Amino acid sequence: MDIFSRTRAQFHLPEGVTYLDGNSLGPLPVKAAARAAETISAEWGELLIRGWNAAGWMEQPRRIGDRIARLIGAADGTVVMGDTLSIKVFQALSAALEMRPGRSVVISDSGNFPTDLYMADGLIRSLGRGHVLKVVEPEAVAEAIDESVAAVMLTEVDYRTGRLHDMAALTAKAHEMGAVAIWDLAHSAGALPVDLQGCNADFATGCTYKYLNGGPGAPAFIYVRPDHVEGIEPILSGWLGHEAPFAFDRDYRPGVGIDRMRVGTPPVIQMSILEEALKIWDGIDMNAVRARSIELCDRFIEAVERQCPSVELASPRDAQRRGSQVSFRHPEGYAIMQALIERGVIGDFRAPDVMRFGFAPLYISIQDVENAAAALADIIGSGAWDRPEFRRKAAVT
Amino acid sequence: MDIFSRTRAQFHLPEGVTYLDGNSLGPLPVKAAARAAETISAEWGELLIRGWNAAGWMEQPRRIGDRIARLIGAADGTVVMGDTLSIKVFQALSAALEMRPGRSVVISDSGNFPTDLYMADGLIRSLGRGHVLKVVEPEAVAEAIDESVAAVMLTEVDYRTGRLHDMAALTAKAHEMGAVAIWDLAHSAGALPVDLQGCNADFATGCTYKYLNGGPGAPAFIYVRPDHVEGIEPILSGWLGHEAPFAFDRDYRPGVGIDRMRVGTPPVIQMSILEEALKIWDGIDMNAVRARSIELCDRFIEAVERQCPSVELASPRDAQRRGSQVSFRHPEGYAIMQALIERGVIGDFRAPDVMRFGFAPLYISIQDVENAAAALADIIGSGAWDRPEFRRKAAVT
Numbered sequence: 182m183d184i185f186s187r188t189r190a191q192f193h194l195p196e197g198v199t200y201l202d203g204n205s206l207g208p209l210p211v212k213a214a215a216r217a218a219e220t221i222s223a224e225w226g227e228l229l230i231r232g233w234n235a236a237g238w239m240e241q242p243r244r245i246g247d248r249i250a251r252l253i254g255a256a257d258g259t260v261v262m263g264d265t266l267s268i269k270v271f272q273a274l275s276a277a278l279e280m281r282p283g284r285s286v287v288i289s290d291s292g293n294f295p296t297d298l299y300m301a302d303g304l305i306r307s308l309g310r311g312h313v314l315k316v317v318e319p320e321a322v323a324e325a326i327d328e329s330v331a332a333v334m335l336t337e338v339d340y341r342t343g344r345l346h347d348m349a350a351l352t353a354k355a356h357e358m359g360a361v362a363i364w365d366l367a368h369s370a371g372a373l374p375v376d377l378q379g380c381n382a383d384f385a386t387g388c389t390y391k392y393l394n395g396g397p398g399a400p401a402f403i404y405v406r407p408d409h410v411e412g413i414e415p416i417l418s419g420w421l422g423h424e425a426p427f428a429f430d431r432d433y434r435p436g437v438g439i440d441r442m443r444v445g446t447p448p449v450i451q452m453s454i455l456e457e458a459l460k461i462w463d464g465i466d467m468n469a470v471r472a473r474s475i476e477l478c479d480r481f482i483e484a485v486e487r488q489c490p491s492v493e494l495a496s497p498r499d500a501q502r503r504g505s506q507v508s509f510r511h512p513e514g515y516a517i518m519q520a521l522i523e524r525g526v527i528g529d530f531r532a533p534d535v536m537r538f539g540f541a542p543l544y545i546s547i548q549d550v551e552n553a554a555a556a557l558a559d560i561i562g563s564g565a566w567d568r569p570e571f572r573r574k575a576a577v578t
Numbered sequence: 579m580d581i582f583s584r585t586r587a588q589f590h591l592p593e594g595v596t597y598l599d600g601n602s603l604g605p606l607p608v609k610a611a612a613r614a615a616e617t618i619s620a621e622w623g624e625l626l627i628r629g630w631n632a633a634g635w636m637e638q639p640r641r642i643g644d645r646i647a648r649l650i651g652a653a654d655g656t657v658v659m660g661d662t663l664s665i666k667v668f669q670a671l672s673a674a675l676e677m678r679p680g681r682s683v684v685i686s687d688s689g690n691f692p693t694d695l696y697m698a699d700g701l702i703r704s705l706g707r708g709h710v711l712k713v714v715e716p717e718a719v720a721e722a723i724d725e726s727v728a729a730v731m732l733t734e735v736d737y738r739t740g741r742l743h744d745m746a747a748l749t750a751k752a753h754e755m756g757a758v759a760i761w762d763l764a765h766s767a768g769a770l771p772v773d774l775q776g777c778n779a780d781f782a783t784g785c786t787y788k789y790l791n792g793g794p795g796a797p798a799f800i801y802v803r804p805d806h807v808e809g810i811e812p813i814l815s816g817w818l819g820h821e822a823p824f825a826f827d828r829d830y831r832p833g834v835g836i837d838r839m840r841v842g843t844p845p846v847i848q849m850s851i852l853e854e855a856l857k858i859w860d861g862i863d864m865n866a867v868r869a870r871s872i873e874l875c876d877r878f879i880e881a882v883e884r885q886c887p888s889v890e891l892a893s894p895r896d897a898q899r900r901g902s903q904v905s906f907r908h909p910e911g912y913a914i915m916q917a918l919i920e921r922g923v924i925g926d927f928r929a930p931d932v933m934r935f936g937f938a939p940l941y942i943s944i945q946d947v948e949n950a951a952a953a954l955a956d957i958i959g960s961g962a963w964d965r966p967e968f969r970r971k972a973a974v975t
Contacts (some may be wrong), residue, residue: 193623202627209623214615217847221614225793226590226606229924238794267816267843275704291828296817298840299830304817307672308704316828367670390843396622397635397846418700419664420693429929431688431713433696445662445693448845450614454940495583517621527626532826 184465185473188543191461192394199549199556201528204340204368204506204539207394207458216457220450234447236448241452242443246402248459249393252467253366253385254376255404262400262455263447266367266388268417269403270334271300272442273384276405276413277332277361278304278312285312286333292319292339296367301334313314319344323354330360335376338368338504341531343496344372346506349380356381367391371401372505372541373474374467377404384409392505392541395455403442410438419444461543473542474505481507481538481550488558495535506539517560519571526556581862582870585940588858589791596953597944598925600937601737601903604791604855613854617847620872623692629846631832635883638849639797639840645856646790649864650763650782651773655674656801658836659852660844663764663785663798665814667731668697669839670781670800672756672813674729675701675709681707681757689716689736694762698731699770716741720751727757734772735765735901738928740875740893742770747776764788767799769902769938770871771864781806789902789938792852794888800839807835816841870939871902877902878935878947885955887942903936908958916968917957923950938939 193209194200200208211570224236233239246260253260263269274287288303298316305312317325319339326333331356332384337346348364355362363384369375371392377385385404389395405413415435420426421443424434435441485492485507495508511534517532528538538553560566590606591597597605621633630636641655650657660666671684684698695713702709714722716736723730728753734743745761752759760781766772768789774782784799786792802810812832817823818840821831832838876897882889882904892905908914908931915927925935935950957963 193619195624195626206627208626209618213747214618214623217614217618218611221592221606221611221793221851224706225603226611227592229592229595229597229605230926231919232603232794264665265721265816267842268661268665268814271814294817295820295826295828295830298828299815299817299820302830303813306811307813309707310893331601367896385777388843396618397629398844398849401842413607414703416700416704417665417668418663418696420691420696423692423696427929429686429692431692431695433692433699445664446785446797447795448797450851451845451847452795453620454847522628529627532824 184469185542188461188465189546192544194544197525199526199552201526201538201540201545201553203541204391204537205529206390207392207541208544209396210394210458210461213396213454213457217450217454220453229321238449241449241456242447242573243379243440245452245456245459246439247458249370249402252375252405252462253370254374254378255405256378257463259407259439260402260404261442262402262452263443264401266365266386266401267296268298268444269401270297270365271304271365271385272403272415272417273386274301274332274334274455275304275416277363277384278308278415280361280409281331284329286330287312287314288322288325288330288333289314289316290319290322291316292342292344293336294336294340294365294367306410319346322351323517326358326360328353328358330355330358332361332496334363336367338364338372339496340368340536341535343504343506345502348382352380352382368504368506369412373471382406389455393455394458394461396451396458399451399455403568405439405442410441413441415441417444421445462529470542474540475500477540477545477547477550478503478505478507479549481540481554484551484554485509485557488554489561491561506537508535508537510534511536513566514568516571520560520566521556524556526553581866582939585858585862586943587782589941591941594922596923596936596949598923598935598946598950600936600938601774601788602926603787603794604789604938605941606793607791607855607858609950610793610851610854614847614851617850625928631853635846638846638853639844640837642849642853642856643799643836645853645859646767647801649772649859650767650801651775652801653663653775653804656804656836657753657799658839659797659849660840661798663762663783664693664697665841666783666798666800667694667762667920668701669812669814670760670783671729671731672701673810674760674781675705676811677809678728681726684709684711684725684726685722685730686711687716687719687732688713689739689741689763690733691737691764694733696884716743719748723751723755723757725755727752727755727756729760731760731763735769737765737933738800738892738934739905740901740903742894742899745779749777749779765901765903768859770868779803782819786852790852792856793848793855796848796852797845802836802839807838810838812838814841818842862864867939872897872941874903874942874944875900875902876946878937878951881948881951882954883904885951886958888958902938903934905932905934907931908933913963913968914957917963918953921953923953
């Protein structure tokens with residue numbers, strides 16, 4: 182069995198479903214249910230409060246952080262889990278702005294996921310120190326970075342189009358201008374090789390329910406470059422980021438290293454499921470993942486363009502400038518996607534006209550690619566999308 | 579079967595364990611494991627991304643909030659779940675300070691849980707507007723509230739001693755002086771009747787892994803008085819607090835009502851377990867819970883003081899001034915507690931010398947009270963605590 186047949190066997194993929202939405206919520210790892218049951222019944226049920234020590238719950242956020250570090254080119258002890266991506270973005274940006282007290286500009290781009298921009302807005306307003314969030318087009322980021330810039334805050338892979346930023350070049354540009362570089366890896370971690378250390382990135386954040394398959398609402402992660410971390414005085418100074426949480430001191434003292442980015446009590450059961458999900462990555466070479474991802478995406482583009490002349494590729498055609506998803510535009514994209522989902526080909530839709538298809542190499546096969554393209558061609562060609570029940574308003578994905 | 583025998587049967591209580599630490603982590607509800615398995619296998623596993631709509635994941639934080647609202651004297655639609663207690667405290671205090679722009683003092687007390695104070699410290703430092711957090715003794719709170727005070731931020735029940743603040747009186751005093759009242763209900767919700775509406779409290783927060791039995795790391799809640807909520811511009815302006823998260827607009831617009839206090843993607847699996855745990859409260863009268871709690875605590879105090887002359891009551895003797903826990907001081911409290919735990923009587927220890935015992939009425943019996951007091955008396959009387967393995971340094975509880 183080749184490597185990806187072996188990893189595919191480690192996921193529960195429902196009968197009759199071709200799942201191309203793992204870039205939004207990854208599927209259930211086969212062993213996750215048993216691990217959750219163990220955490221619930223054997224640990225919580227039997228150990229009760231003793232689980233914090235006896236079952237290792239207290240160290241979970243660091244232990245899991247180390248597993249993720251290996252997937253994003255970071256050293257052990259530089260990543261910690263907790264909260265949501267929104268909170269982690271807030272922590273990273275607030276620390277970055279404190280590192281550049283004389284500067285007022287934050288650069289981001291219109292391809293960033295909205296919550297990153299919203300959290301930046303909220304932080305800037307609360308600080309009240311005249312910071313400005315400048316949101317430019319993705320192509321204009323590099324030239325927007327000048328010596329007024331405190332922080333450059335970007336999502337590496339655009340959630341709609343899959344456009345991939347050049348992390349090394351933009352981080353280098355940020356540093357050249359004296360700015361701090363913050364990378365959101367929501368659509369990168371587990372999707373393609375990331376080299377935070379090699380790029381010298383200052384901060385990174387990400388969620389774990391997409392390509393890392395941690396389940397709905399799985400906790401987020403934050404990376405801080407080791408030479409920055411001891412200088413950070415966290416704004417979100419929660420007790421589990423304290424140097425000695427169980428001393429119950431009056432005064433907050435930041436914990437050693439990355440531990441200071443912890444805030445409150447971690448979601449132990451979700452953490453356990455995530456930890457189990459991450460074991461699938463043991464021994465996986467991210468370069469092999471990338472090669473497979475490109476093969477899947479390129480074949481999908483080729484098959485769709487050959488069979489569906491009415492769609493327009495929204496993703497970069499050059500695989501080197503694309504993450505692990507492919508998006509097509511079509512004026513009836515919403516209805517077409519609903520018809521596809523009804524046939525068991527699950528992608529999703531982003532307004533106004535984008536159909537997104539994620540290709541997670543660990544469990545998507547060439548056959549899935551062919552099935553999805555054929556179903557799309559049939560639905561468009563036959564007009565099967567043109568039914569009232571497919572025309573409802575876009576809801577949650 | 580009386581009501582509390584019926585509720586006790588709904589928890590898994592390990593053989594040989596008398597569990598008096600439900601004020602730290604409540605035990606496993608019998609039905610929680612099956613509910614988690616359903617959410618994991620039938621919802622995540624089969625529905626995949628469709629679970630957000632088809633399984634009602636998106637509405638969970640409000641739906642569960644309504645269940646909690648009924649336990650704390652709040653109306654439907656005024657409580658929402660998410661994040662951790664630390665984050666919810668930050669949200670409440672930041673909103674309160676924006677409501678009182680001309681005032682600079684925050685009053686809290688030395689009985690507050692440290693993370694509340696740490697989060698206030700972090701917020702105040704980030705705002706940089708000269709706010710001051712004054713931490714007074716619990717008895718001095720009322721007189722400390724004057725017209726310089728923006729917010730009074732208190733935990734109703736002291737985590738170490740169980741001392742109970744007079745929420746109605748202190749909220750009235752805060753309002754009389756023009757201050758905003760924020761109540762942390764970590765040791766109140768599910769432990770005793772709370773009447774947020776009757777007290778006219780402005781904000782409340784709490785965790786759900788103590789008396790609400792949501793499991794380790796279960797999500798927190800926040801209450802906002804309905805007449806305040808539409809004026810709040812959240813600092814932690816995450817996408818799920820947006821009026822239309824799936825419009826992916828550039829600009830943040832706060833959601834309707836309490837929804838704006840949502841931040842990021844909620845921990846769906848932990849939420850499901852919590853939702854199941856809260857069903858145990860259906861039809862439970864909080865006044866009956868309070869009467870039972872007082873009976874349990876009073877009997878424990880009586881039995882311990884009769885049999886253990888060397889301990890000193892650290893909790894208020896007057897049941898009306900106490901939550902649902904009893905604490906005793908003893909110079910060898912740490913070692914005594916370890917010896918107790920070894921015998922299956924699980925309480926916990928708080929430095930320097932406090933042994934805490936929680937009495938959660940839903941599952942603690944009179945027999946548990948007698949067992950615990952007898953074990954404590956035997957351990958102290960026999961010197962069984964005086965062994966090297968019981969003298970290790972205090973760790974996690």
